Amino acid sequence: MSFNLHPLINNGITAGSSSFSGGKLSCHCKASPVTVSLTSNIAHNHACGCSKCWKPSGAIFSIVGVVPRSALSVASGESKLYIVDKDAVIQRHACKECGVHMFGRIEVDHAFHGLDFVHVELSKEKGWQEVQFAAFVSSVVEQGLVAPEEADKVRQQLKGLGLSTYDALSPGLMDAIAAFVAKKNGVLRESKL
Numbered sequence: 001m002s003f004n005l006h007p008l009i010n011n012g013i014t015a016g017s018s019s020f021s022g023g024k025l026s027c028h029c030k031a032s033p034v035t036v037s038l039t040s041n042i043a044h045n046h047a048c049g050c051s052k053c054w055k056p057s058g059a060i061f062s063i064v065g066v067v068p069r070s071a072l073s074v075a076s077g078e079s080k081l082y083i084v085d086k087d088a089v090i091q092r093h094a095c096k097e098c099g100v101h102m103f104g105r106i107e108v109d110h111a112f113h114g115l116d117f118v119h120v121e122l123s124k125e126k127g128w129q130e131v132q133f134a135a136f137v138s139s140v141v142e143q144g145l146v147a148p149e150e151a152d153k154v155r156q157q158l159k160g161l162g163l164s165t166y167d168a169l170s171p172g173l174m175d176a177i178a179a180f181v182a183k184k185n186g187v188l189r190e191s192k193l
């Protein structure tokens with residue numbers, strides 16, 4: 001049996017294009033959708049199992065990547081946007097009508113400040129960076145999406161797609177957060193290597 005990880009990756013991963021330079025995201029509303037323009041490709045695209053990222057119905061994972069904040073603008077339907085959880089580090093701006101998250105933005109002092117989180121499945125264009133890894137895999141158990149005994153089967157399915165799996169973010173991103181905190185606390189160590 002295989003899990004519905006996410007429609008974008010269930011049948012394999014399609015490589016993105018290094019020359020691709022952005023496109024338009026559209027919410028699911030048939031009439032006057034919210035649209036967001038991106039003037040760059042995404043980076044750090046990954047499958048996320050956390051409970052906060054938006055995912056299409058039936059999927060266990062969200063697919064989410066980042067763009068520089070300066071590369072994102074709301075093109076239409078801005079009045080339909082609201083912030084899902086004002087207390088969360090990532091302020092997810094979602095459509096009031098269809099519930100789709102259009103972008104997540106960090107306003108507080110944070111390692112990822114200046115980056116917006118987006119779901120490129122909302123775009124018709126092809127060439128977006130492909131999924132690089134899977135994050136917060138154990139969180140899918142917490143949400144009751146899979147049984148605890150099935151978590152390793154989910155990991156195997158992800159690995160079969162060529163994705164490394166983590167129960168937090170990837171080591172590179174965790175290191176970036178840790179370095180930010182060390183710097184803030186004045187204890188950032190310089191490499192002696």
Ligand SMILES: [Zn+2]
Pocket residue numbers: 027028029033034095096097098099100
């Ligand atoms: Zn909508």
Ligand SMILES: [Zn+2]
Pocket residue numbers: 048049050051052053062136
């Ligand atoms: Zn997430």
